[in-house]
Amino acid sequence: MARITLEDLDGLGEEAAAGGDGEEEEEDDEQERGRLFAHWEAVASTHRVSLPRDMVGPIVQMTQHNQAREPVPYVTLSQHEKSEEAAYEERRYPAGKWACVTKGEPMYEQSISMSFMKLMRYICKENSVGRYLGMTVPVLNEIHLTKEGTELEREVVTAYYLPGEFQQNPPVPMDPEVRITERAPLRVITRVFYGMTTEETILREIALFWELLGSTDSVLRETYIVAAYENPSIPQRRNEIWFICRAE
Structure with a gap:
């Protein structure tokens, strides 16, 4: 999980904040969670680490708090x-x-x-x-x-x-x-x-x-x-x- 450590957060946080206008909120949230997980999963694979599905929550939460x-x-x-x-x-x-x-x-x-x-x-x-x-x-x-x-x-x-x-x-x-x-x-x-x-x-x-x-x-x-x-x-x-x- 390639330095999943600190941080696939900066760019992702900005994109997350910009998305979702005019879409059904629940569906948009689920799509965003899936997109974030897929991105982190791809980063993880480059360093031979598998990303458990239960990391979705922490990934989304840290992305939302990215600027603080x-x-x-x-x-x-x-x-x-x-x-x-x-x-x-x-x-x-x-x-x-x-x-x-x-x-x-x-x-x-x-x-x-x-x-x-x-x-x-x-x-x-x-x-x-x-x-x-x-x-x-x-x-x-x-x-x-x-x-x-x-x-x-x-x-x-x-x-x-x-x-x-x-x-x-x-x-x-x-x-x-x-x-x-x-x-x-x-x-x-x-x-x-x-x-x-x-x-x-x-x-x-x-x-x-x-x-x-x-x-x-x-x-x-x-x-x-x-x-x-x-x-x-x-x-x-x-x-x-x-x-x-x-x-x-």
Whole structure:
């Protein structure tokens, strides 16, 4: 389910809002649900993930709330702009509660897609308050490199930041694979990149970032974060690679 993770939402949400004028409401709603599901199903198939029919509800709900996304809070500590392509910045993210799912599928895309399906269900009513919780961005995918640094470990942690109103009292997930975690404050060095996020592109972005930073012991070398912001159907969608700074 090709990064079904965050997001076959932007373009689809706009189309959904524009459709339906002059048609019978029930029939129009059913057609829209079918169209959205078919689109997400096609995206899913490109990464060898099947899309269960029970994802229709969460897909429609997240599409309807597409424009209301709460940013994960952070403070910018410094910015470096040697050139547009080389720009990167250092940020500090506060401690906070996240809903996390861990998967270890054969492909990176499969792991994050299957994890985000579970998170979507949690966000869209499969929680102890029984309602839509709200979307936050970015969704984080924590990855680990092998000791050789030439490929990714299979296990990926996908994390969704709880909206502000739920930070003190997070709704309890119905799915035991969705766990609520209090993550410590995090200091990262981030760099934007655009396009698809596959194992190949991630490894390339990590190597490019190391070339840019040069030799340093201030960041971890085996653990990284891929932050996803935009709709995967957008060819030049925005992502970030995060280098994690060592504890001070």
